[in-house]
Amino acid sequence: MRRLFPLLALLAVAACAPSAPVATPPGPSASSVEAAPLAYELSPEEEAFLDTLQHRTFRWFWETTPENGLVHDRYPSRDFSSVAAIGFGLPAYGIGAERGYVTRAEAAERTLTTLRTLYEAPQGPEQVGTAGHRGYFYHFLEYDDATRFRNVELSTIDTALLMGGVLFSREYFDGDTEAERAIRAYSDSLYQRVEWPWVRNEGATVLSMGWHPESEYIPAEWKGYNEGMILYLLGLGSPTHPLDPDTWTAWTDTYEWEEFYGYEHVNFTPLFGHQYSHLFVDFRSIQDQWMRDKSAELGEPYDYFENSRRGTLSQRAYAIDNPGGWADYSAEIWGLTASDGPSDQAVEVDGETRQFHTYWARGASADHINDDGTLAPTATGGSIPFAPDITIAALMAMAERYPDLWTEDYGFRDAVNPTFVFEDVPIKRNSEVTPYGWVDHDYLGIDQGPILIMAENFRSGLVWETLKESPYLVHGLRRAGFQGGWLSGAEVEMPAPIDFPETAEASQPNEDRLLVVVLGSSTAEGTGPSHRDSTWVNRFREYLEGVDVRFDVLNLARGGYSTFHLAPAGTAAPDHIRGAPDPQRNIDAALARDPDAIVINLPSNDAASGVDTETQLANFAAMVARAEAAGVPVWITTTQPRGLDPEWIAVQEEVRDALLATYGDRAIDFWSGFADADGAQAQRWDSGDDVHYNDPAHRIFFERVRDAGVAATVLAAN
Incomplete structure (x- = not known):
């Protein structure tokens, strides 16, 4: 490093002098689009609300x-x-x-x-x-x-x-x-x-x-219209490692112009995609070639600010129509974007089964609709400059209707779901079900930021005006082909490139490296412990390096993964298990690294996804067979206790017993001592979400992997 x-x-x-001014590109010196003033006049009540x-x-x-x-x-x-x-x-x-x-x-x-x-x-x-x-x-x-x-x-x-x-x-x-x-x-x-x-x-x-x-x-x-605009603009503006202008053209070539609830615009489903780049860039009156062409086609000026305005208005129109019949949706209560949500359970609501979600990229557009009745204040707060009359009214209405959402400490908590009034359904940690629905207790940084910044951009333009002085941003906009408006008169001096030391490359593995690959899901990835050093994989990594400096651990685990994700290429997964097999993290990916050993840790996602015992064991057998054909030893940890329905706890126990019986010394017991009387996770090992395991549990996991003979087996073969 x-x-x-x-x-x-x-x-x-x-202290170095700037190298050169950023020149205006050839073309019209003035835009056909005039900057749309943020002309909405706040009432005293709205002024006081925004202050607070x-x-x-x-x-x-x-x-x-x-x-x-x-x-x-x-x-x-x-x-x-x-x-x-x-x-x-x-x-x-x-x-x-x-x-x-x-x-x-x-x-x-x-x-x-x-x-x-x-x-x-x-x-x-x-x-x-x-x-x-x-x-x-x-x-x-x-x-x-x-x-x-x-x-x-x-x-x-x-x-x-x-x-x-x-x-x-x-x-x-x-x-x-x-x-x-x-x-x-x-x-x-x-x-x-x-x-x-x-x-x-x-x-x-x-x-x-x-x-x-x-x-x-x-x-x-990064394709299609979304928050990626700021990525490309800053990349184009770099004096040291710039993107080529063709990158912007390739980006805009993937736009989708469609009508949604009466508003034609370049669509993106969650509102954050219409907001994040606009936190930093005042797109009023400036146009790239795509927007100039669209303006000519429409016969009227059009820019990215107007596009986000239409995206905002179309979402409100969707809420007024409320095709899903969610509670409280109206002209004042609306706003879908990526946010926390109440639960990952399917629940019957008025005779219909509804699937709810915890964190999810909610939204509504012509492309698709992700809606489970969860509303996020940042959806409307991040759009204040685009439509101040309806967004500020929505925020004030939410603050009044959901008092536990609007706090004296830090403003809006992340989300509310008025439809979710079920007290007997498991919900995300740090949240509660109130008489007016589920309310989050967390505040999210990426949701707090748009509320504060866009309120300020509407009121004073502070962030926009400040960044109009950025030579890097101005240069990036001009290299992307933006012209007109405030950009025409922007005079900035480009700083000299900094001569950095050469970037460190990933070192090639030594021929005598002893590689152990870990495959698995969130437990192996490290969910649960308070720090990365407390995870069983990193404890095992440190242990192996102490045994022999040639040891290296490659952790390919990914949260949410099942046996289907790790299975060999060609394995057919059920429709509801997406992205499986994963060619970057499955048994084939592990073997492509020429490992000396593989450890597989899949605690419970298969059972949680409805995969039966026979299918799980077949997937494990396929992985082991593929590794044995390559001459690589495999260790498999058993399932781990989790608070599932009794039917699926029984499946967990069946898989545990079968793994221990089938793989003998190559099976590692991650069950014994961790279950309560019902076969669920014992409370003392809970990291706080009733699923993942805490620091003391990971220490025991590590000790059991350490004692399974991985190091001795690898060293004996080398």
């Missing part, structure tokens, strides 16, 4: 964030930090300074601490112990050292949203104090070291959604 040069060098870079909303939401960022600046993904649940939430928190500090919630010096100190934490966190290709690679950051980070949380992906979009906040900080803190100079230096270095073109699948023009050190690039790519 590699750390880049320290603050003194950064400050020297910040912004102050409370700001306090969430200011009061709950740890001292190192790593903003929570969610709170009061505290599992990890979200880099996108950090990106939203950085403008929040500037808003707080402008509104007098904190002093400018206090905001600068918090910002500097955050940027320093991010820049000094290690980067590199290793599986564990780094915050990112090639300037990109992992989606979620550990609180204590800002390194990768579990097996999450290196996320292109979350890095871009982080960089949006970083570039706001660069322009907002333009003073001559030591702290503000350092902020600009760290901002330049964080942004310029991102190697934007690197995360691409072979032969692709558009970017991948991310990368795993275990399995390379994610097949899913």
